[in-house]
Amino acid sequence: MNAPLKAPFPYFGGKSKIASVIWQALGDVDNYVEPFLGSAAVLLARPGGARGTETVNDKDGFLANFWRAVKHDPEGVARHADNPVNEVDLHARHYWLITEGARAISENAYDPEWFDSKIAGWWVWGACCWIGAGWCNSQGPWVVRDGALVKDRRDGEVGMKRVLPRDTKVGVIRKVLHTSDGGVGIKRQLPHTGNGGIGINRQMPHTGEGGRAEFINNWMVGIHNRIRDVRVASGDFHRVLGSGLRIGKTVGIVLDPPYAALDRDKTYANDEDDVSDRARDWAVEYAAAQGDRARIVFCGYDGQSDDEQVLGSAGWVKHAWKAAGGYGNRSDGRGKANASREVLWFSPGCLPVPAP
Known part of the structure; x- marks a missing residue:
């Protein structure tokens, strides 16, 4: 396909x-x-x-890195982007991206040859799971401490907002979503899992033996072929x-x-x-x-x-x-x-x- x-x-x-x-x-x-x-x-x-x-x-360093990585290593980006929608993965990868990922981008953004395929793949996967604003935004009260995700941001720490999978039927969580516009506590934005999904997570007809992995890989390679000679600055x-x-x-x-x-x-x-x-x-x-x-x-x-x-x-x-x-x-x-x-x-x- x-x-x-x-x-x-x-x-x-x-x-x-x-x-x-x-x-x-x-x-x-x-x-x-x-x-x-x-x-x-x-x-x-x-x-x-x-x-x-x-x-x-x-x-936006995450955007620039994505286009650079697809330009130089489309298969690597596809490999890291191929992951089911999973709430635990979303939280873990989001936190890693806004800490370790953001640090790597900040240190290398002005090197025209630098890119990171894992950062690009995880970033695009998360962007397709997330709904609304806030993906890879470091504003929020949730931080990782002693290996656990806790709501207790302190001065100088990088925090994040939490999300739950779309269509989660857990009454009060849905209510928190609809009343969170004032920014009280966590903002329960919903990642895309229903209605066919978006981007690399979209619902597809039968794609043959390669399945979704081949579909994502072909997408990245197609973009690579178009932008291989494009100069990407950040x-x-x-x-x-x-x-x-x-x-x-x-x-x-x-x-x-x-x-x-x-x-x-x-x-x-x-x-x-x-x-x-x-x-x-x-x-x-x-x-x-x-x-x-x-x-x-x-x-x-x-x-x-x-x-x-x-x-x-x-x-x-x-x-x-x-x-x-x-x-x-x-x-x-x-x-x-x-x-x-x-x-x-x-x-x-x-x-x-x-x-x-």
């Missing part, structure tokens, strides 16, 4: 639904740069596959917006920063209140200096910050679209309302795109 060429994990704010429109605006550029990679939805949707020079970056978005942009006659840049924090719930591992404004201001200045050579797509919300004034006055074109809404797509959540606020801003150098 052939796996789809898309990220094998859920991701807030992914652009797979609008990726084809983004590529209409960019065209077949010689140099492609994506400073906020996330799920790589736009990169993986590029018509015709790899072309010219491609550089991506993400400040750090602030400015790190990939330097001298490398001089490569090629045309440069396409997709800026999809975390949207202004006042407009959404915090869901990213590296949230910064001003990153969207900083990325936008850089884009306006660079587009004005480069003219038609630069084709930039900036992603945001309609009415966010000063985007309308800054981008509109600089001749950028707004393109509205509706996202799926993600985990927040519920009657009382921001996700449902914000899904209708998604916009793309096309720089003056972009190719014409029909109005939605």
Whole structure:
């Protein structure tokens, strides 16, 4: 069974639904740069596959390590990702990742050759078990002490939030889930085990002799074949917006920063209140200096910050679209309302795109 060429994990704010429109605006550029990679939805949707020079970056070390590891060792990532959904494993691996895993990433993130297949495999497995925000987030009261998971965080210790398998029928635990929005005690988020699962845990028809292990391996190898020549950086978005942009006659840049924090719930591992404004201001200045050579797509919300004034006055074109809404797509959540606020801003150098 052939796996789809898309990220094998859920991701807030992914652009797979609008990726084809983004590529209409960019065209077949010689140099492609994506400073906020996330799920790589736009990169993986590029018509015709790899072309010219491609550089991506993400400040989240777990994300960057995943893409690096799949690029260099897809079989190793698949081997570590192949594990049934298990609550004990989820807690144990989560704690190991936010302590030992995070330490290894912090020490090696700026080495362009470094990657860790086990960290990548465990991270993607957990991302597919987890529901909502908080995966590999070190904020929480649960710590490991004397080999046991205990709720007793002390100053200086790295804690975590706990989850229970989805569809667990244990009355009071379900009630804790629905009343935990205030952040009292542990936040009982539910990992995906029902409704077919997601990502590498999704329900599949009969896959033949190799089963799920072969399915996961093929998925990782498929991504590997696509990104084998892509340069993967990890750090602030400015790190990939330097001298490398001089490569090629045309440069396409997709800026999809975390949207202004006042407009959404915090869901990213590296949230910064001003990153969207900083990325936008850089884009306006660079587009004005480069003219038609630069084709930039900036992603945001309609009415966010000063985007309308800054981008509109600089001749950028707004393109509205509706996202799926993600985990927040519920009657009382921001996700449902914000899904209708998604916009793309096309720089003056972009190719014409029909109005939605």
